[in-house]
Amino acid sequence: MEKSLPLHLCHVSKLTLFINRTHTLLHSIAISFLLYYRASFFFQNAISATPKLLILLPWLFISSSELVLSFIWLLGQAYRWRVVTRSVFPERLPGDEKLPSLDVFIFTVDPETEPTLAVMNTVLSVMAMDYPTEKPHVYLSDDGCSSLTLNGLRETWAFAKFWIPFCRSYKIASGCPEAYFSGVEDHVDSDLIGSDEFKTQREKIKAKKKTSNHTRDHPAIVEVMMQDSSSDAVNDKIPLLVYVSREKRPSHPNQYKAGALNVLLRVSGVLSNSPYFLVLDCDMYCNDPTAARKAMCFHLDPEISHSLAFVQFPQRFRNISKHDIYDSRIRSAFSVQWQGMDGQRGPCLSGTGYFMKRLSLCGNRLSNEDADPMKLRQAYGPSNELVASLCSENDKPHVMKNGGDTTSILEEMKLLASCTYEIGTKWGEEASSVGYLYGSVAENYFTGFTLHSKGWISVYCDPPRPQFLGCATTTLNDCLTQSTRWCSGFFDVGISKYCRFIYRPWRVSILHKMCYAELALPLSFFPLWGFATIPQLCLINGIPIYPKVLSTFFVVVSFLFLSAISKHLYERIGLREARFMTTNKVEDDKKEYLYQQGIFDFRTSTMFLGPMVSVIILNAVSFLVGIARAIFIGDLNKMFVQVFISFYILVINYPVIEGMIIRKDNVIKNLKATNVVLKKHGEEAGVDVLACA
Numbered sequence: 001m002e003k004s005l006p007l008h009l010c011h012v013s014k015l016t017l018f019i020n021r022t023h024t025l026l027h028s029i030a031i032s033f034l035l036y037y038r039a040s041f042f043f044q045n046a047i048s049a050t051p052k053l054l055i056l057l058p059w060l061f062i063s064s065s066e067l068v069l070s071f072i073w074l075l076g077q078a079y080r081w082r083v084v085t086r087s088v089f090p091e092r093l094p095g096d097e098k099l100p101s102l103d104v105f106i107f108t109v110d111p112e113t114e115p116t117l118a119v120m121n122t123v124l125s126v127m128a129m130d131y132p133t134e135k136p137h138v139y140l141s142d143d144g145c146s147s148l149t150l151n152g153l154r155e156t157w158a159f160a161k162f163w164i165p166f167c168r169s170y171k172i173a174s175g176c177p178e179a180y181f182s183g184v185e186d187h188v189d190s191d192l193i194g195s196d197e198f199k200t201q202r203e204k205i206k207a208k209k210k211t212s213n214h215t216r217d218h219p220a221i222v223e224v225m226m227q228d229s230s231s232d233a234v235n236d237k238i239p240l241l242v243y244v245s246r247e248k249r250p251s252h253p254n255q256y257k258a259g260a261l262n263v264l265l266r267v268s269g270v271l272s273n274s275p276y277f278l279v280l281d282c283d284m285y286c287n288d289p290t291a292a293r294k295a296m297c298f299h300l301d302p303e304i305s306h307s308l309a310f311v312q313f314p315q316r317f318r319n320i321s322k323h324d325i326y327d328s329r330i331r332s333a334f335s336v337q338w339q340g341m342d343g344q345r346g347p348c349l350s351g352t353g354y355f356m357k358r359l360s361l362c363g364n365r366l367s368n369e370d371a372d373p374m375k376l377r378q379a380y381g382p383s384n385e386l387v388a389s390l391c392s393e394n395d396k397p398h399v400m401k402n403g404g405d406t407t408s409i410l411e412e413m414k415l416l417a418s419c420t421y422e423i424g425t426k427w428g429e430e431a432s433s434v435g436y437l438y439g440s441v442a443e444n445y446f447t448g449f450t451l452h453s454k455g456w457i458s459v460y461c462d463p464p465r466p467q468f469l470g471c472a473t474t475t476l477n478d479c480l481t482q483s484t485r486w487c488s489g490f491f492d493v494g495i496s497k498y499c500r501f502i503y504r505p506w507r508v509s510i511l512h513k514m515c516y517a518e519l520a521l522p523l524s525f526f527p528l529w530g531f532a533t534i535p536q537l538c539l540i541n542g543i544p545i546y547p548k549v550l551s552t553f554f555v556v557v558s559f560l561f562l563s564a565i566s567k568h569l570y571e572r573i574g575l576r577e578a579r580f581m582t583t584n585k586v587e588d589d590k591k592e593y594l595y596q597q598g599i600f601d602f603r604t605s606t607m608f609l610g611p612m613v614s615v616i617i618l619n620a621v622s623f624l625v626g627i628a629r630a631i632f633i634g635d636l637n638k639m640f641v642q643v644f645i646s647f648y649i650l651v652i653n654y655p656v657i658e659g660m661i662i663r664k665d666n667v668i669k670n671l672k673a674t675n676v677v678l679k680k681h682g683e684e685a686g687v688d689v690l691a692c693a
């Protein structure tokens with residue numbers, strides 16, 4: 001009886017479905033009216049007199065902006081079409097002995113920006129997961145090849161022998177020591193911290209830290225930490241822990257995280273070969289020991305298991321402030337888009353916090369007739385051990401435990417982690433089924449996308465307690481660096497032959513295609529620039545480009561504005577709470593203070609600040625000109641929408657204006673400097689513009 005109960009349920013809220021679809025319908029009717037209004041202008045002008053270029057050009061620009069925005073909006077509706085949520089029942093899983101073994105991959109690259117202590121906390125948190133003692137195997141990939149990280153891992157191994165039995169015995173809610181002990185800092189003796197002894201100790205540690213290798217030219221290093229088989233009580237056993245630093249040579253491209261992922265796929269293949277693996281960024285500790293069991297509720301469900309590639313958990317962050325001024329929690333992705341995609345073939349691969357089926361990346365095509373060792377070697381490389389692991393039954397105990405030859409296995413793993421191993425093989429090759437794909441800095445998006453194209457599905461699991469907690473980017477500079485990397489990564493894929501609409505178009509539904517296309521095509525810059533400059537320049541020059549107040553089309557424009565804003569607020573507030581430049585995870589007290597207080601930190605490059613400041617100056621000028629026109633010429637009726645747009649842009653950018661004019665702190669230095677430079681350059685141009693008006 002118990003067995004027939006489902007392991008998970010999928011809910012579709014009828015109310016949300018109704019609201020979303022009605023909104024889509026009404027909004028698209030209004031858009032059609034607006035497009036009709038624009039088209040009729042060109043039509044009338046074409047048959048009447050020849051329109052002046054000065055009027056035609058802005059109309060053309062604003063019409064194309066509206067067209068592009070409508071297209072983006074239309075793509076975005078795919079997320080709203082069928083939003084699903086899921087619940088899981090880990091207590092209904094089969095007994096511990098029937099659970100599959102699980103490899104865990106953790107990645108770190110630089111001990112300077114990714115503090116070793118935080119990485120070790122992540123390692124311990126997964127080692128302490130509530131999963132049968134011998135089944136998880138934890139691998140740490142260190143792309144920085146730092147002795148600090150390796151020594152840290154050795155220490156962690158020693159500490160784990162005490163920590164993990166403690167967590168198991170007392171059912172500690174989070175296996176991350178830092179999270180568990182936080183609060184203890186309050187009791188730290190401040191006299192001790194001020195003492196000379198403390199200072200000398202700190203300097204010693206600092207000096208030790210500097211001895212880290214951190215090089216881009218080194219051989220592979222692999223170290224396996226495991227208990228001897230004679231170990232005592234079950235509760236005292238701890239998972240296998242492996243340190244891997246792949247070989248790096250300046251002459252060989254390292255393929256960033258995708259390269260590191262493929263090395264761990266191979267190394268773990270010969271050592272533990274678990275049928276599933278969990279991928280975590282170094283800052284994402286496991287916040288709920290039952291996370292793996294929750295994922296198994298999907299992977300072990302016979303109904304979907306054969307086609308399920310991965311279970312994605314949302315990225316949640318431990319350092320989000322009340323105001324969250326930079327939207328560091330990435331609400332649209334994890335609260336709207338992924339749920340919407342889950343109603344189709346499944347969410348995107350988010351890079352961290354997911355449980356992947358090994359078969360989907362290694363050996364998808366391995367039907368019996370294909371399992372020719374020669375062919376396998378061509379695809380997977382020369383390692384016999386690896387080919388054997390591909391052919392063997394999954395879930396086998398790892399080789400070393402069975403008394404295998406330790407040295408030869410270590411040598412094999414070093415071969416698998418060498419930078420020449422992939423030459424001539426199919427690793428990372430586009431459209432092969434071998435490993436993570438190269439060619440985009442957003443390896444997660446690219447790989448997830450091709451998995452979906454090959455017919456695999458994914459599910460999104462978002463339980464109330466965050467399963468994994470990471471460190472969000474909390475400075476403007478980091479947020480901009482991160483989104484630039486993502487956009488260029490997505491765009492690389494979007495404009496390649498892997499464009500969602502042309503790559504294997506028959507494999508996925510039109511709605512799922514639309515979701516992927518919406519992410520891959522960063523077109524919003526075009527309407528954004530259009531709306532931030534065209535109505536304003538026209539206002540300054542006295543050219544009306546929107547309907548008069550209280551005309552029929554004015555109602556259409558107002559409806560579109562209110563409909564867009566209210567839907568946005570409903571989703572964000574009402575509903576629920578090209579080089580891989582890694583983000584900084586060091587908590588800087590001053591920056592952290594600003595973020596927590598909701599104070600914008602403008603210490604970023606003028607490349608980002610320049611456009612922002614110019615737009616604000618333009619909108620301020622056009623708003624003032626608009627008001628002056630209303631008073632002296634009395635044409636507010638014709639110009640109302642344009643005056644309103646300028647005003648609205650100024651209101652939503654208030655923090656920048658505050659930084660430019662009111663604030664005196666040094667955090668806004670760059671902004672002030674940009675402002676001064678722009679003013680100087682703008683003065684002459686500004687005179688010209690005003691002269692035209």
Ligand SMILES: O=c1ccn([C@@H]2O[C@H](COP(=O)(O)OP(=O)(O)O[C@H]3O[C@H](CO)[C@@H](O)[C@H](O)[C@H]3O)[C@@H](O)[C@H]2O)c(=O)[nH]1
Nearest residue numbers: 107108109143256257260281282351352441442482582583
């Ligand atoms: O050459 C590299 C570069 C990065 N990393 C690791 O990749 C992870 C993600 O890097 P981070 O700087 O934190 O980037 P984020 O923007 O936070 O990462 C998101 O976006 C990436 C794709 O751009 C995905 O790979 C990540 O999983 C996803 O969390 C970190 O653990 C790094 O240590 C490596 O192992 N090797």
Ligand SMILES: [Mn+2]
Nearest residue numbers: 281283471583
């Ligand atoms: Mn990160």
